Amino acid sequence: MTALALQDVGLAVKRLQWQHHRAANTHLSELGLSLPQWDVLRHLHAQPDASLHALAVLTFQTDQSMGTLAGRMIDRGLIERVDGPGRAVRHRLTEEGERLRLEGAGVVDRVMKHTLGRLTPDELATLHELLLKANPREQD
Numbered sequence: 001m002t003a004l005a006l007q008d009v010g011l012a013v014k015r016l017q018w019q020h021h022r023a024a025n026t027h028l029s030e031l032g033l034s035l036p037q038w039d040v041l042r043h044l045h046a047q048p049d050a051s052l053h054a055l056a057v058l059t060f061q062t063d064q065s066m067g068t069l070a071g072r073m074i075d076r077g078l079i080e081r082v083d084g085p086g087r088a089v090r091h092r093l094t095e096e097g098e099r100l101r102l103e104g105a106g107v108v109d110r111v112m113k114h115t116l117g118r119l120t121p122d123e124l125a126t127l128h129e130l131l132l133k134a135n136p137r138e139q140d
Contacts (some may be wrong), residue, residue: 013131016115023111029032036061037073038108041093041101044079049090073097 024035033041036059042056044050050058058067070091073079078097084090093101116124 004109019115020111024108025105025115027111028104031100031107032076033100033104036069037078038101038104040066040069040073041078041097041104044091044093045101048092049082049084051084051088055091107111 021035024038028035030040039059040055043055047054047058052066052070052116053063055061055070056063061069068114072139074081076096077094078100079091080094082090082092119127
């Protein structure tokens with residue numbers, strides 16, 4: 001068996017990620033959401049009262065782009081700013097944001113089922129373990 005080039009493996013991961021992002025964005029747009037917006041909703045559900053900086057890190061954005069995105073989401077009534085300790089500003093989901101988070105989760109699950117759903121539960125567990133192992137940041 002010929003050894004796979006690391007670049008080929010990396011490209012396969014990137015292509016699958018690109019396919020997921022493209023399909024998720026297409027289907028989330030039917031809810032009036034983009035994938036980055038849904039990702040913010042997802043992370044705020046998991047970490048209520050997250051700061052803008054924390055959301056930027058979690059969603060792979062700069063602080064500036066996250067600030068712009070958060071502003072648009074606040075204007076749409078999806079998230080709200082709440083006072084934190086000192087001068088800190090935190091963010092929370094609104095009722096509408098929570099509703100769209102749940103609907104969006106169903107959309108993203110269907111997108112993932114189209115690709116990752118082809119794997120057996122054991123294969124999926126192995127893939128998850130290998131991806132975590134390959135990413136040193138996930139081991140911190």
